[in-house]
Amino acid sequence: MKERLQELQTEALAKVEEASSLQELQDIRVAYLGKKGPITEVLRGMGKLSKEERPVIGDLANKVREAIATELDAKKANLEAVELEKKLEEEQIDVTLPGRPVQVGGPHLLTSIVEEIEDLFISMGFEVREGPEVETDYYNFEALNLPKGHPARDMQDSFYITEELLLRTHTSPVQARTMGEYKGSQPVKMICPGKVYRRDTDDATHSHQFTQVEGLYVDKDVRMSDLKGVLNRFAKQFFGEEREIRLRPSFFPFTEPSVEMDISCKVCHGKGCSVCKGTGWIEILGGGMVHPRVLEMAGYDPNVYSGFAFGMGPERIAMLKYGVDDIRHFYTNDVRFLKQYHKA
Amino acid sequence: MFVSLNWLKNYVDIDGISPEELAEKITKTGIEVEGIEYLAAQSTNVVVGYVKSCEKHPNADKLNLCQVDVGEEELQIICGAPNIAQGQKVAVAKPGAVLPGNFKIKKAKLRGVESNGMICSMQELGIEEKFVPKEVADGIFVFPEDAEVGASAIELLNLDDAILELGLTPNRSDALSMLGVAYEVAAILDKPVQIPDETVAAVEEKASDYVSVKVEDAELNPYYGAFVIKDIKVGPAPLWMRNYLIAAGIRPINNVVDITNYVLLEYGQPLHAFDYDQFGSKEIVVRRAKQAETMVTLDDQERTLKTDHLVITNGEVPTALAGVMGGANSEVSNETTTVLLEAAYFSPVAVRTASKDHGLRSESSTRFEKGVDPDRVKRAGFRAAQLLSKYANGTILADVVEFDQLDKTEAQVEIQTSNINARLGTEINDEQIADILRKLNFNYDQDGENFTVHVPTRRQDITIFEDMIEEVARIYGYDNLPFTLPQGASQAGGLTEQQLLKRTIKNYFEGAGLMEAITYSLTTKDRATMLVSPEIKAEAVTPVALSMPMSEEHSTLRLSILPEMLSSLSYNLARKQVNLGYYEVGTVFVSNQETVTEQPNEKLRASGALTGEWVTNPWQQEKKMADFFVVKGILEGLFDKLNVTVEFKQAKIDGMHPGRTAQLFIGEQPIGFVGQVHPKLQKDNDLKDTYVFDLDLDYIFDIHENEPSFAKIPRFPSVSRDIALVVDESLRAGEVQTTIENAGGALVKEVQVFDVYQGEHLPEGKKSIAFNILYLDPERTLKDEEVEESYQAILAAVEEAHQAELRG
Numbered sequence A: 001m002k003e004r005l006q007e008l009q010t011e012a013l014a015k016v017e018e019a020s021s022l023q024e025l026q027d028i029r030v031a032y033l034g035k036k037g038p039i040t041e042v043l044r045g046m047g048k049l050s051k052e053e054r055p056v057i058g059d060l061a062n063k064v065r066e067a068i069a070t071e072l073d074a075k076k077a078n079l080e081a082v083e084l085e086k087k088l089e090e091e092q093i094d095v096t097l098p099g100r101p102v103q104v105g106g107p108h109l110l111t112s113i114v115e116e117i118e119d120l121f122i123s124m125g126f127e128v129r130e131g132p133e134v135e136t137d138y139y140n141f142e143a144l145n146l147p148k149g150h151p152a153r154d155m156q157d158s159f160y161i162t163e164e165l166l167l168r169t170h171t172s173p174v175q176a177r178t179m180g181e182y183k184g185s186q187p188v189k190m191i192c193p194g195k196v197y198r199r200d201t202d203d204a205t206h207s208h209q210f211t212q213v214e215g216l217y218v219d220k221d222v223r224m225s226d227l228k229g230v231l232n233r234f235a236k237q238f239f240g241e242e243r244e245i246r247l248r249p250s251f252f253p254f255t256e257p258s259v260e261m262d263i264s265c266k267v268c269h270g271k272g273c274s275v276c277k278g279t280g281w282i283e284i285l286g287g288g289m290v291h292p293r294v295l296e297m298a299g300y301d302p303n304v305y306s307g308f309a310f311g312m313g314p315e316r317i318a319m320l321k322y323g324v325d326d327i328r329h330f331y332t333n334d335v336r337f338l339k340q341y342h343k344a
Numbered sequence B: 001m002f003v004s005l006n007w008l009k010n011y012v013d014i015d016g017i018s019p020e021e022l023a024e025k026i027t028k029t030g031i032e033v034e035g036i037e038y039l040a041a042q043s044t045n046v047v048v049g050y051v052k053s054c055e056k057h058p059n060a061d062k063l064n065l066c067q068v069d070v071g072e073e074e075l076q077i078i079c080g081a082p083n084i085a086q087g088q089k090v091a092v093a094k095p096g097a098v099l100p101g102n103f104k105i106k107k108a109k110l111r112g113v114e115s116n117g118m119i120c121s122m123q124e125l126g127i128e129e130k131f132v133p134k135e136v137a138d139g140i141f142v143f144p145e146d147a148e149v150g151a152s153a154i155e156l157l158n159l160d161d162a163i164l165e166l167g168l169t170p171n172r173s174d175a176l177s178m179l180g181v182a183y184e185v186a187a188i189l190d191k192p193v194q195i196p197d198e199t200v201a202a203v204e205e206k207a208s209d210y211v212s213v214k215v216e217d218a219e220l221n222p223y224y225g226a227f228v229i230k231d232i233k234v235g236p237a238p239l240w241m242r243n244y245l246i247a248a249g250i251r252p253i254n255n256v257v258d259i260t261n262y263v264l265l266e267y268g269q270p271l272h273a274f275d276y277d278q279f280g281s282k283e284i285v286v287r288r289a290k291q292a293e294t295m296v297t298l299d300d301q302e303r304t305l306k307t308d309h310l311v312i313t314n315g316e317v318p319t320a321l322a323g324v325m326g327g328a329n330s331e332v333s334n335e336t337t338t339v340l341l342e343a344a345y346f347s348p349v350a351v352r353t354a355s356k357d358h359g360l361r362s363e364s365s366t367r368f369e370k371g372v373d374p375d376r377v378k379r380a381g382f383r384a385a386q387l388l389s390k391y392a393n394g395t396i397l398a399d400v401v402e403f404d405q406l407d408k409t410e411a412q413v414e415i416q417t418s419n420i421n422a423r424l425g426t427e428i429n430d431e432q433i434a435d436i437l438r439k440l441n442f443n444y445d446q447d448g449e450n451f452t453v454h455v456p457t458r459r460q461d462i463t464i465f466e467d468m469i470e471e472v473a474r475i476y477g478y479d480n481l482p483f484t485l486p487q488g489a490s491q492a493g494g495l496t497e498q499q500l501l502k503r504t505i506k507n508y509f510e511g512a513g514l515m516e517a518i519t520y521s522l523t524t525k526d527r528a529t530m531l532v533s534p535e536i537k538a539e540a541v542t543p544v545a546l547s548m549p550m551s552e553e554h555s556t557l558r559l560s561i562l563p564e565m566l567s568s569l570s571y572n573l574a575r576k577q578v579n580l581g582y583y584e585v586g587t588v589f590v591s592n593q594e595t596v597t598e599q600p601n602e603k604l605r606a607s608g609a610l611t612g613e614w615v616t617n618p619w620q621q622e623k624k625m626a627d628f629f630v631v632k633g634i635l636e637g638l639f640d641k642l643n644v645t646v647e648f649k650q651a652k653i654d655g656m657h658p659g660r661t662a663q664l665f666i667g668e669q670p671i672g673f674v675g676q677v678h679p680k681l682q683k684d685n686d687l688k689d690t691y692v693f694d695l696d697l698d699y700i701f702d703i704h705e706n707e708p709s710f711a712k713i714p715r716f717p718s719v720s721r722d723i724a725l726v727v728d729e730s731l732r733a734g735e736v737q738t739t740i741e742n743a744g745g746a747l748v749k750e751v752q753v754f755d756v757y758q759g760e761h762l763p764e765g766k767k768s769i770a771f772n773i774l775y776l777d778p779e780r781t782l783k784d785e786e787v788e789e790s791y792q793a794i795l796a797a798v799e800e801a802h803q804a805e806l807r808g
């Protein structure tokens, strides 16, 4: 009987091995392990065996069943996997067809630049202040050391609404307002981005509306070297570590001394080329030490407080950084222009 | 200001330094050199030639055959200039010469006769037409008789010069003169300044016998000096002077005019020469013009004057508009023999007013407007008198007839080394300060670290400590300042809640597929009042307009962002960009005054506009045009993000489609609108169907609560019931929904439309709306009975309110 059982096992396993469908496996299961199968038959004949032999054969019979069942299960899993794979093969799609488009918008280039500048100065402890676009003559000019009749008012011909009201020509009035609000009692460390307006005929390099970001730091013992240090940090973070800055004397009625800041030319690294008109430098912003009259008018004692201020034009910066060739691009909202700067 | 370096060399030593190096140094020290121009960098091999003979060309009427001695050789040259004549000294470009424009001179045959070179006009040598003296503008240039044959014409005509173009800031009017520039360059290079010779040899006859001076308004005219020079012979000025004027951008006229212009450029002091015999009297009276008084200026224009204008008169009629332009009646002509020379200080305000009112900006007026150096007024007069005697045969009469109340005192500014270092962040010592002052040619008294600086009157811009800091810093070198970071207590920077919220909203719109636009705040009068949201319209009495717009296009401040945004859409549509979605966050300007006298309220709005296809997925046959519900969906997403409940109410708004527009409310507060632009307006703007929105961000900011409170995540299951109702087709789904929400009781968490149907199986004039109702109690599992009870209550309510029937 022992031989018979081993024979059955060998025979069944061989069939399992050969089986190629789930149905065949089921048939093998019924044929060998079913109630009418040969193993059951063998067990039925155990009555003829001796008392000692019976458990040995019983044990063996169970092992044979188990071995066949295990192999059947394994083969089944195997065949199922193959069949699934075959089914999935048939479900193939063309992955090269286009996906369902998602509308993706994005910020205006000027906003990206302004926010980048904002975040940079925020990291240096500046707050962001805003103010009205229709300003009083006082805040736009007088509080900034530009009394009526001052020749420098010609520098920025303005859009007046009444004799006392005009569209701000720079965001500096926000500085005057903020200092006025603090009434000379605490340091001021702020930047003020916003729209400004000047009497210019729109062309490739002029726009009657444009953007400015100005900064102001007033505290005890503020030095011109601090202005240099802060602007240097800004320039390197914004334009790249390899860029150098230089300050040149200039003139603004609200600062004394006044400076103009250049950065080294990206193309020639200071050697001189057509981009920088041979100078090696490109003008980026203006600034200086806050004029004592401006401090005084805002309630800050110029003997105790000093400060620096600076201002820059995001349009100009965008034109330099991205090679935008016409300032009007910023205001026509041509989507082909806008989309170029939506990429990260 | 154009600075000829050849001219500058007369006052300061700049040998051994290239124009580029010099320009760089000047720029870095404070005056921007905007350009360097080489007058005739390309011209070579042009010499002075003597025309030995000049005969008609045998084969051409208009050409002349000349034999020209050029020193080493004699050249036969054919010349077509009308003013060529035997005995002239002319500029000859020899064969092999190169003229501007890379024009190479070669031997040639003209009508069968050999021509070995070219006799040149000034234009051909590279001088701009407008600077060429009139008498030689139509022909060749003729040298004075003393020009040496064979000498370089390039040098004689100063064409080897380099011109620096200075971009002067308003404070540096001191550099509007060659002397001023010389002081600047001297300070930079640490060189002395050579002052021009101002000495005059006067005869005994007195100027005061010829003229008297009376000034009526000393404030407008604190100094007036009259010089009288007799025996004048009007003719050309010396070549070198004409060359310098041309280099500075001034056309030579005659010796008298050229000398006043030359001294104007040299000293920065405008002068005026009257023809004494035409002046009309022996008295000069300076006074304010009478209202509506008229005079004819040198340019033959009649000018109507105002009392703000200062005039020079002969006691009766104006002979000059002070500091701006002379009068035609007393103009110097070729017949002039006695010159009345004016050297005066006119107040900047008087000159600025007159030059502005008459649109006359001249070399004179720009200098007076900025304030001339009080110390140089009279000196410039002497210098001009001396030059008139030298180059116009003049005889200078003794004394200057003058009125003098001019303040010539030097400003005194106290500086201390320690304070300068504290402000600059430097470690400059006392000796360095003293050295800088010496280089600047500033006198000073020193007591240890305390300096009293006597600021020369040429530097009217320096009056306070800070001005002197700049002087010290720029000569010390801005490059030499250290880089430091502020030492004050550091504070945390950051954005305010509203600034953060604004960024959040902008990011949301961008995530929702909209592109940020930035449009102009100034628009046309008509557009300013288009597509204005009702709550803005209720407050805005008149749009805010500019008093003097440059164009109607940008004349009025906007009350809505949308009209200019529609222009941007049109702009793109015209360029075949047809699927568009914009948003903009910006200010509108609302004034509640009939006549604007106060600042308008600036209100922050978020607006948007969409047109064309919103979803385009052709191969899956999916296409969605931008429509009301696309825009509404974007807004609902925003309101959900901001956690505000906004109601959409059907509304009629000017410029909007009457059936496809909703006004938005938070509670009772109107906060904007959404809908389709009126088809007529769309057509006017060449637009296809366009959907827009406009939101009041100020109000949303005001009510927005930054911290969302925690709501428990429900642990018990919700129950969902659907209800399909047949109602009149005119009934709005939102009204039914409100009824359902009100009638359903506290357990109703959400009601949502999931189907709207009209057509077959429904009576005419009816539609079916299907709602999904979600019931939830976060604390327990719901019982069927209570859901059923609510459901029945809803049915009863919708029947009562809307005659709605359950769809069978």
Ligand SMILES: [Zn+2]
Binding pocket: A265, A266, A267, A268, A269, A270, A271, A272, A273, A274, A275, A276, A277, A278, A280, A281
């Ligand atoms: Zn370069």
